[in-house]
Amino acid sequence: MKSILLGYVLLLMVVSCVGQHKRSESLSDEQGIELVQTDSVSISDEELSDTLIVVDEVVPTTADASFIDFLYYFISDEEFQHSRVQFPVSFYDETAVTRLTSDEWVFDPMFDSDQLYTVIFDKEEDLELENGSSTTSVQIDWIYLSDYHIRRYYFELKDDRWYLEAVNKEKMTRTKHGGENFYDFYHRFASDSIFQSERLSEPLLFSTVDPEDEFSVLETTLERGQWFAFRPPMPTEKLTNIRYGQKETEESNTKIVEFKGLGNGLSNTLYFRRIHGKWKLYKFEDLGD
Numbered sequence: 295m296k297s298i299l300l301g302y303v304l305l306l307m308v309v310s311c312v313g314q315h316k317r318s319e320s321l322s323d324e325q326g327i328e329l330v331q332t333d334s335v336s337i338s339d340e341e342l343s344d345t346l347i348v349v350d351e352v353v354p355t356t357a358d359a360s361f362i363d364f365l366y367y368f369i370s371d372e373e374f375q376h377s378r379v380q381f382p383v384s385f386y387d388e389t390a391v392t393r394l395t396s397d398e399w400v401f402d403p404m405f406d407s408d409q410l411y412t413v414i415f416d417k418e419e420d421l422e423l424e425n426g427s428s429t430t431s432v433q434i435d436w437i438y439l440s441d442y443h444i445r446r447y448y449f450e451l452k453d454d455r456w457y458l459e460a461v462n463k464e465k466m467t468r469t470k471h472g473g474e475n476f477y478d479f480y481h482r483f484a485s486d487s488i489f490q491s492e493r494l495s496e497p498l499l500f501s502t503v504d505p506e507d508e509f510s511v512l513e514t515t516l517e518r519g520q521w522f523a524f525r526p527p528m529p530t531e532k533l534t535n536i537r538y539g540q541k542e543t544e545e546s547n548t549k550i551v552e553f554k555g556l557g558n559g560l561s562n563t564l565y566f567r568r569i570h571g572k573w574k575l576y577k578f579e580d581l582g583d
Contacts, residue, residue: 361432361449361538362424364456366556369409372401379458380450386462404434404447409556410527411534416548420540432456433537439481440531442466471545473571477533480551483575484528491518495567495576500524502580516578524580526553526562549573559583 353374357367367374382393405411415421423429429451436445446462468475482489497515504510516524533551535542547568554561565577 358451358455360425361429361456361536362556365434368456368458369402369404369556375401378456383458384460386460386464388464404436405534405556408527409558410529410560411536411554411556412529413552413554414533414535414542415540415550415552416542416546418550421550421552423538423540424536426538429538431539435535435537437466437477437533437535438531439477439533442468442477467544469544472547473568474573475544476549476566476568476573479573480533481530483573485530487522491522493572493574494518494521495574498575499565499577500580501577511581521578524578526560526564526580528553555582 353367353371356363357374358364364378368378369375376396376399379396379399381396381399383399385392385394413424431451432449434447434449436447438444442465444462444464444466446464447458448460448462449456450459451457466477468478479493483493484490498517498521500514500516500520502512502514504512549566551564551566552561553563559582561580561582563579563581564575565579566573567576568574
């Protein structure tokens with residue numbers, strides 16, 4: 295009788311333990327589901343998207359590989375720009391000087407949304423200065439053609455990093471050495487199609503990438519109608535000039551204007567020549583991607 299009673303007690307204990315174990319598993323599963331649901335709600339799609347954007351916008355260590363690489367990040371990334379300004383930075387406005395501290399600095403995108411810039415040379419051999427590795431000082435001129443003033447940004451290379459050191463605003467000198475002033479001519483050339491047509495050389499030399507071989511350049515000529523179909527976008531109110539050390543003078547009878555894009559593959563070049571005091575376009579290169 296005692297053995298039967300003992301067996302019955304043991305059976306009740308086993309059943310009780312099994313029930314508690316199942317209840318424990320059930321509670322664990324419910325808590326797990328609740329935890330997963332809570333975690334999935336705690337990170338919104340917007341927050342996840344923002345996190346991904348931050349990763350995509352990390353400035354690479356090669357940002358100073360060339361001045362143009364640096365410039366792209368300088369005008370695109372607010373934090374990077376702030377870290378590459380030599381504070382206090384001086385702003386010169388003719389006779390007045392203002393020095394901004396780090397807290398006073400406001401992000402300067404410098405370029406319009408299309409990020410088109412121009413580089414101006416007097417002679418072809420100076421084109422190589424863009425790709426040179428010995429340049430330690432670069433000046434960016436914004437040339438405003440409507441009221442003829444210049445806004446200059448001065449950059450210096452220090453410890454293999456580019457920094458903005460000063461900004462200067464001044465009136466642009468306008469003289470006529472040997473005929474038309476180039477910037478007077480360009481302003482009208484870019485904004486007046488009839489005048490533009492009159493100032494095309496015949497034939498107009500044209501160079502472009504061979505469509506059958508991307509490593510070859512096709513040399514040909516354009517008629518007036520073809521020029522208007524292929525011409526590059528030309529700013530009408532302002533130009534830039536990134537000075538890598540090239541001399542650009544009013545006395546020169548030749549001007550080379552490169553039209554380039556920051557990060558978009560645009561690369562067009564216009565070659566102008568002044569003959570008998572009048573400027574004309576005599577060559578056009580379209581070697582962009």
